[in-house]
Amino acid sequence: METTKSTAVANSNIAVIKYWGKRDERLNLPANNSISFTMDDQLQTMTTVEFDGHLKQDVLVLNDRPATSKETGRVTAFLDIVRKMTKIKTKAKVVSKNSFPKSAGLASSASGFAALAGAASRAAGLNLSLRELSVLARYGSGSASRSIFGGAVEWLAGKKKDGSDSYSVQLSPQEDWANLRNVIGVVSESEKKVSSVEGMWRLKTSALFQSRLKTMDARLKTVRAAIKRNTFEDAVIPIMQDSDNMHAVMLDCWPPVRYLTDTSFEIMEKVLELNESHGKPVAAYTFDAGPNAHVYTTEKYAHEVERMLKYTDGVLRTLNCKIGKGIRFVNEDLF
Amino acid sequence: METTKSTAVANSNIAVIKYWGKRDERLNLPANNSISFTMDDQLQTMTTVEFDGHLKQDVLVLNDRPATSKETGRVTAFLDIVRKMTKIKTKAKVVSKNSFPKSAGLASSASGFAALAGAASRAAGLNLSLRELSVLARYGSGSASRSIFGGAVEWLAGKKKDGSDSYSVQLSPQEDWANLRNVIGVVSESEKKVSSVEGMWRLKTSALFQSRLKTMDARLKTVRAAIKRNTFEDAVIPIMQDSDNMHAVMLDCWPPVRYLTDTSFEIMEKVLELNESHGKPVAAYTFDAGPNAHVYTTEKYAHEVERMLKYTDGVLRTLNCKIGKGIRFVNEDLF
Known part of the structure; x- marks a missing residue:
């Protein structure tokens, strides 16, 4: 598959009916449906991904600083899923920027993994539907599944063991919520x-x-x-x-x-x-x-x-x- | 029945398994058993009661000050129960002193109504057993039921509609908890x-x-x-x-x-x-x-x-x- 440098932008979302608890920890499947609104560009993550045969390991730059090994580990685990989907074996460079501070209850992992899902899948040559992207983003962080869509969004818990029915759907577009x-x-x-x-x-x-x-x-x-x-x-x-x-x-x-x-x-x-x-x-x-x-x-x-x-x-x-x-x-x- | 001026002292108790919720609001019956330890004399209420034919209404002096009408109302409701038990029709003077500030989560109503139950029943000429006192104190404040006993105490929720099986028992005397x-x-x-x-x-x-x-x-x-x-x-x-x-x-x-x-x-x-x-x-x-x-x-x-x-x-x-x-x-x- 042809790889290419790709950049995606996703916004954070703040749930009104919360996701708290999993029915499957490995697949990141939620115990219940949740509903959120996607935020405007003040709470945004932009992420660029490029798979690069010269790299010996994945490289993550987060908000202009080299990421910690814990952060890089979480991104590598996510990239491994994309690599598995595409048979790509090369490592990737990931550069990501938030418009707001990380880990402050402003849902940076939601916008972060949504943007990463978009950029990484596109960089790997995949052209996923929004529903497929919401499934992929879910592996990184549950709530990221909802950030794929704008407006009001519901993330379905689903019932299947493999999690294929746990994706997000738009309940109502952002135009309705001006x-x-x-x-x-x-x-x-x-x-x-x-x-x-x-x-x-x-x-x-x-x-x-x-x-x-x-x-x-x-x-x-x-x-x-x-x-x-x-x-x-x-x-x-x-x-x-x-x-x-x-x-x-x-x-x-x-x-x-x-x-x-x-x-x-x-x-x-x-x-x-x-x-x-x-x-x-x-x-x-x-x-x-x-x-x-x-x-x-x-x-x-x-x-x-x-x-x-x-x-x-x-x-x-x-x-x-x-x-x-x-x-x-x-x-x-x-x- | 012969009335007499009587004084009782009771200590506060702090539950380790909490009473929070009633199965009967009128009778002050708890939704669950609770367990507490009775505190030492630092958290104490002393109360003197005298029924007095000259009084036109119950008089309550709390910590050297005339009580509010709300406080007096609660005490009058309690005295009415004692009056009903004894056919006494006269009003009473009640003087009560805490060794600690009221309503500060130091369970002043527990020691307060336990002491009141003792002093009022004795003043009315009753000679109640500890179990009977714990039932009586319960009408004033649920947790007061436990302050009748020292040491470790369990207040039984009971099952009977009339609440006659909702009283406290001592699990272990204070000597065991030196x-x-x-x-x-x-x-x-x-x-x-x-x-x-x-x-x-x-x-x-x-x-x-x-x-x-x-x-x-x-x-x-x-x-x-x-x-x-x-x-x-x-x-x-x-x-x-x-x-x-x-x-x-x-x-x-x-x-x-x-x-x-x-x-x-x-x-x-x-x-x-x-x-x-x-x-x-x-x-x-x-x-x-x-x-x-x-x-x-x-x-x-x-x-x-x-x-x-x-x-x-x-x-x-x-x-x-x-x-x-x-x-x-x-x-x-x-x-």
Whole structure:
């Protein structure tokens, strides 16, 4: 197969119904469906890949610095999948740049592995469909599967043992969500103490986790229907409840996993007060595996939410994100 | 029946397997058994009661100040039960003193209603057994049922509709626990935002709560057996897990209930590190409906735990409590 230097761009996504727990660890298959919105270009990864017969090992440059061996190891494991698909034996050079800090609960692994899936498969001469790309990206990081699509996206858990039915589908294109915002309160930009992989691994110890899975379907149904109808308001409460539920299960693990800080909790309370003051649900908080607050709201209330976040002790900075595009291939390469 | 001025003293207790949720709200019957240790005289309430035909309404003096109407209302509701048992129609004067601040997660309602149950029943001319006192105290505050006994105590949920089989029993007398300490890190001395009553009321909204109830029996069995064998070490992990599990369920309620702060979480981590550094479980954290840390440990490690707490940012002061006595009647009255 003809190899070529290829560059892909993908954006991060922030789930409103969370992925937390796997039905198959090796294949990275989720225990439940999840739903997210893809973010705009403020939360973006651009990645260039070239397979090169001269290289003795894979080389990864991340945000202008040589990657750690742990980071390179994860990328090599991913490239091995592409090599297996294409019978390519050569090593690759991978250069990747985020528009935002890594591992700060801004879902850099989602945009990162989505962009890598695109660039690596294209560089290897493959021309995968979006669905195939979402399956491939999943091997790198579960949530990366969703970043292949723009707008509102659902990642299906699937039932098959080989994971071939676990891919993402677009629920609604980004054009439908021109009024939606994710106003982010960055509370920490440092790496989290307990990685998502480690955190999910501890789920075995939580008796409450099985109970979470049983209640997922009701929330999924409500949020999916609200998205299809384009009525964000109807999704607000279940979005917050799913975040709370996930963080509750984390706390029930042994040893307990905890990402929310006093600042996170203060933001949660303020969002509830905001909804109360407007007499209807206008904003929904959600927290990934980190303390950063993602407050989904409509354009009308975005400035009020941003002001609230700015005035909250412990918030380092805010980002006002629109809903963005799925993966795309570009002609400017990073090397 | 002959009435007389009576004074009782009861100590607070801190549960190691928590009471959180009721099977009957009117009768204050718990959804599950709970296990606690009764604290020493540092966490004590002394209460004097006298029924007095000259009074037009019940009078409550709490910590040298006239009580609020809310506090008086709760005491009147309790006195009504005693009046109903004895056909006494007169109002009562109640003077009560805590050795520690109210509503700061130091279980003042446990010692308070245990002492009130003793003093009020005795003042009304009743001579109740300890078991009967534990049933009576339960009407005031569930956990007060346990403060009737010293040492290690289990409050049985019971099954009967009328609650007559929901009383406390002593698992092991305080003499068996001369080496046990509860080293308390006081993180807040202000009243909690969400009362226990309100917090438990919200349990209806948590899907995880039913799952908690299903896992209680295993933890109860382990901790009960460890107490009977007098091997605290075997109870350490389930004690911490039960606290985590309860706070997880709280977070899963709607709106979410949250008592743990960054300081609480830091203490949790430090306790886990302490156990790791000793290569065995020597200390167990547990948190009631508040941010204050209760760290059960043995005499040998109590100073190390206390030092750790003192050096934790956000800890206002520490208390090193021994295991204490159950209710007793005294001759010095408060008025």
